[in-house]
Amino acid sequence: MKSFRHRFAVLPAFVVLLSVAGCSSADDGASVAVPRPDAKVTELCRNLDKVLPDEVDGEKRDDPEPASELTAGWGGVAIILRCGVTRPPKMTDPKVASGHDPTAVAGGVEGVDWLMETKDGDAHRFTTANREAYVEVRVTGGRDSTGVLIDLAPAVKKAIPEGIAS
Numbered sequence: 552m553k554s555f556r557h558r559f560a561v562l563p564a565f566v567v568l569l570s571v572a573g574c575s576s577a578d579d580g581a582s583v584a585v586p587r588p589d590a591k592v593t594e595l596c597r598n599l600d601k602v603l604p605d606e607v608d609g610e611k612r613d614d615p616e617p618a619s620e621l622t623a624g625w626g627g628v629a630i631i632l633r634c635g636v637t638r639p640p641k642m643t644d645p646k647v648a649s650g651h652d653p654t655a656v657a658g659g660v661e662g663v664d665w666l667m668e669t670k671d672g673d674a675h676r677f678t679t680a681n682r683e684a685y686v687e688v689r690v691t692g693g694r695d696s697t698g699v700l701i702d703l704a705p706a707v708k709k710a711i712p713e714g715i716a717s
Contacts, residue, residue, distance in 0.1 A: 581615035581628040588635030592684045596621045596634035599686065599710035608698035629691055630699055636687045638716065639678050642666050661704035679707060683714040
C-alpha cells in the first residue's frame with residue numbers, strides 16, 4: 552500500500568478526470584447497501600458521520616435509506632458516501648499503479664488519497680486509500696467531482712486516520 556501513496560501523490564490526469572466527472576439531478580428516496588465492517592472501523596465511521604458537512608458541492612445532506620451512521624448522501628442519489636466498505640479490487644491492480652487502466656486512476660485531493668473508478672459510463676466511484684477505513688463516494692454523471700472531494704476531505708482527514716485498512 553505504501554507504494555500506492557508514493558506513486559500517486561497527485562496525478563495531473565486525475566485532476567483532469569475529476570473536472571469531467573459528474574452528477575445528474577437527484578432522485579428522492581435513495582437506497583444503498585449498508586457496509587458491515589468490524590467494530591474498530593464501525594467506530595471510525597461513526598466519527599466520520601459526526602463531522603460530515605451539511606452541504607457538499609452545493610447539495611444539502613439527504614441521507615439514503617436505510618438510515619445508518621455508515622452511509623450519507625447529498626442531493627438524493629447525486630452523492631452517496633459509504634464508510635467501511637471493502638477494499639476495491641482495482642486498488643491492488645498493477646495496471647492502475649502503472650497508469651495503464653483507463654477505468655481507474657489514483658491521486659490525491661486536499662490531503663486525501665483516492666482511487667477513482669469509472670462506473671456505468673459517466674458515474675464515478677472514489678475510494679479512500681492510505682486510511683484506516685475505506686470510504687467510498689459515488690457521484691453520478693454530469694457533475695464536476697472535484698468540489699465533492701474537496702468538501703469531504705476535511706471530515707475524512709479528521710475522522711479516519713492515515714494508515715492501512717484491514
